[in-house]
Amino acid sequence: MTIPITYYLILSAVVFLTGVVGVLIRRNIIAILLSVELMLNATNINFVAFSRYLEDLGGQVFVFFALTVAAAEVAVGLAIIIALHRSKESINLEDFKLLKW
């Protein structure tokens, strides 16, 4: 036993919270998507650590699926950003308030 799983959980929590802060404070839509990637990676670290410590490959397979969903999310998200930029000439989040009340 070399590294307790608690360390992995703390690392993952720090990265996840960094992602949450990024989503909340950035105004650039691309930076917000990058923060979402941070959160996905934090969960992946958790999955792999538990998969190692419980000797169960299910966790690694789950990371595989999370990666698939991340790829899909990036494709659709960046397409939406390009469409937004085409209609508003901006990727600043505060310029998009059509659906805000």
Place this chain on the structure above:
Amino acid sequence: MAQLVFGYFAGVIAVTAMLVVALRNPVYSVLSLLIMFFHVAGLYVTLHAEFLAAVQLIVYAGAILVLYLFVVMLLNAKQDDRYHRQWRVAGFVCVPLLLELLVLFAGGKMEPSPLFSADQTGPGTDNAKAIGMTLFSTYLFPFEVASLILLVAMIGAIVLAKRDIGGSGA
């Protein structure tokens, strides 16, 4: 030794994650995310998930980040990018969460699982083979659903980013 390696990877991951959020130029954010992905892959190798480390490098660092860089440079996003004014809300949400986590980790002493044994390389001897066996037997149906998700994402991206040629296209 193992703790030294973990400390290096964890430190670089934490610092570059914060740089992704803190740097104002999106290109620099993407590049520090690239460094983070490399170190996450290294962490996977130390956890005996070699296949996932390779997939992490190929898919994340190779495909997803290139897509990000492409869009960042396409949109020329070097505008004034101040932080959102709701950063107080962010602090209000995240500081209590961090404190709760610290209390949890400090209070609950986590026992190593009885299933765990130090250097047993049981199913991990040939990681890629083991993952393939699991993926195509137990998780066959989710695997097919994942391919459907990719198809839907591809069609969605094309429809969203397509320029309306001559106003006749849908």
